[in-house]
Amino acid sequence: xxxxxVTRPEQDAEAWVQPLKDAGLPAVSxxxxxxxxxxxxxxxxxxxxxxxxxxxxxxxxANAVRFLAQAVAEWTRTPHLGSFFQGDLRAWCTGPGTAAAxxxxxxxxxxxxxxxxxxxxxxxxxxxxxxxxxxxxxxxVLLVRGADETGAIAGRDWLASELAKHSVHxxxxxxxxxxxxxxxxxxxxxxxxxxxxxxVWIFSNSASLQSLVEQCPDLDWSSAxxxxxxxxxxxxxxxxxxxQLLIAPPGLSSMLASIxxxx
Numbered sequence: 001x002x003x004x005x006v007t008r009p010e011q012d013a014e015a016w017v018q019p020l021k022d023a024g025l026p027a028v029s030x031x032x033x034x035x036x037x038x039x040x041x042x043x044x045x046x047x048x049x050x051x052x053x054x055x056x057x058x059x060x061x062a063n064a065v066r067f068l069a070q071a072v073a074e075w076t077r078t079p080h081l082g083s084f085f086q087g088d089l090r091a092w093c094t095g096p097g098t099a100a101a102x103x104x105x106x107x108x109x110x111x112x113x114x115x116x117x118x119x120x121x122x123x124x125x126x127x128x129x130x131x132x133x134x135x136x137x138x139x140x141v142l143l144v145r146g147a148d149e150t151g152a153i154a155g156r157d158w159l160a161s162e163l164a165k166h167s168v169h170x171x172x173x174x175x176x177x178x179x180x181x182x183x184x185x186x187x188x189x190x191x192x193x194x195x196x197x198x199x200v201w202i203f204s205n206s207a208s209l210q211s212l213v214e215q216c217p218d219l220d221w222s223s224a225x226x227x228x229x230x231x232x233x234x235x236x237x238x239x240x241x242x243x244q245l246l247i248a249p250p251g252l253s254s255m256l257a258s259i260x261x262x263x
Contacts, residue, residue: 002225002263003199005030007208009178011063015097016202023256025263031181032208035063038147038177039071047173048072051084054142054171056113056134058092058127058159062101064144065093067176069105082106092131095122095250121230122250124159137167147174148207180211191216200262201226202255206236213240225262227255
């Protein structure tokens, strides 16, 4: 059976690799991004103040939760991020992985808002359907994201724009930084081998896909097989010449079905 390549950062890969192996697929971790903490002490102090002044905090990923929780714990000596979510402060997220990270960091389930389990896509638009009733003018929302290799806050602006339309005060905070992993000559050679063997690539963000293609500019991606988690990633892959793509709806069963149909 052809390899299944999980391109998530090392911290996240095992959460997908092991279930895929348990399902009988030859899953391999092939991280294309490296994540590291980004908050300095002064930034963490400001983050604590923003948490205390906000009515909702949107976490774009489980890593946004983990890195912010770690920085805040070191600054305040508070063991759990959940201590900030004892009153009316809401924790927003777009999927079960991020919700699980919030629960692990002490945020009660009753304080977490996320799209329903049967949502077609786990994204900001689906989250908006859930949190729109909470919105009121002049409320404060903190968006916790990652930064790219330049230090610029990365991520979509759709939710921030939608909130601004409703006179919400939005602040963005980079809790971690994601940097493309530089592939060695041996790894680039393996990418070519994987391409020839018909391996199935799994992408959960556009940055990983972009890093792979840009570091292997001489490869023809028209025969590459990919499973992606959102139409935006599929659109980028098609731009780079990928022709065999499937968008896996939320859930392991959907991803397994997509992989098996390509393998």
